[in-house]
Amino acid sequence: QVQLQESGPGLVKPSQTLSLTCSVSGDSINSGNYYWSWIRQHPGKGLEWIGYMHNSGISYYNPSLKSRVTISLDTSKNQFSLRLSSVTAADTAIYYCARRALIQVRSGAFDIWGQGTMVTVSS
Amino acid sequence: DIQMTQSPSSLSAFVGDRVTITCRASQTISSYLNWYQQKPRKAPKLLIYAASSLQSGVPSRFSGSGSGTDFTLTISSLQPEDFATYYCQQSYSVPSITFGQGTRLEIK
Numbered sequence: 001q002v003q004l005q006e007s008g009p010g011l012v013k014p015s016q017t018l019s020l021t022c023s024v025s026g027d028s029i030n031s032g033n034y035y036w037s038w039i040r041q042h043p044g045k046g047l048e049w050i051g052y053m054h055n056s057g058i059s060y061y062n063p064s065l066k067s068r069v070t071i072s073l074d075t076s077k078n079q080f081s082l083r084l085s086s087v088t089a090a091d092t093a094i095y096y097c098a099r100r101a102l103i104q105v106r107s108g109a110f111d112i113w114g115q116g117t118m119v120t121v122s123s
Numbered sequence: 124d125i126q127m128t129q130s131p132s133s134l135s136a137f138v139g140d141r142v143t144i145t146c147r148a149s150q151t152i153s154s155y156l157n158w159y160q161q162k163p164r165k166a167p168k169l170l171i172y173a174a175s176s177l178q179s180g181v182p183s184r185f186s187g188s189g190s191g192t193d194f195t196l197t198i199s200s201l202q203p204e205d206f207a208t209y210y211c212q213q214s215y216s217v218p219s220i221t222f223g224q225g226t227r228l229e230i231k
Binding site for chain 1: 165166169174178210214220222224
């Protein structure tokens, strides 16, 4: 059974960098079969894709966040991470990590999600 | 960017009702359309991928159809546990991905 679990600070000060980690169990992020992704949801709002990365090193980011986002993989720990710099109150949201299938496997769907972690940006 | 528009934004229905939710893409996306269910304070759950393929473990009362720009999610007989918010998501214009704004399904 594949499980993803987010961890990281729940409170970040404005202008600082938000850092989250997603621990993966039941699958290897080095398998090459998936993209490892971050998605966020502002309180009471819809879903916003942040970015995703493949173990080949390919990464893609939402153009609206691209200048501030870095996703990285740590295959030795079977974890992947999100860094979002220069945060403002507008970055307050629930952050989900998710596994995204290759397009030819399950139409690029996000088939496994972490439970989500609330991050508040406030001084 | 491809925009995804769901309708209705919310609806009320009775247990046992047949319910249909629509998702329209701003341009053709072939069948690269996925559906998710999100219950309060929970992560989204994949229901349908590639427009009409049922994800493993999802009850057969859920079904999806459509291609091109117009898609539907149908719940054949609503169960109490189905009351949630539903999202569509296109993966045609990779690397960019977009979600619909969501449809909230409430108990009448």
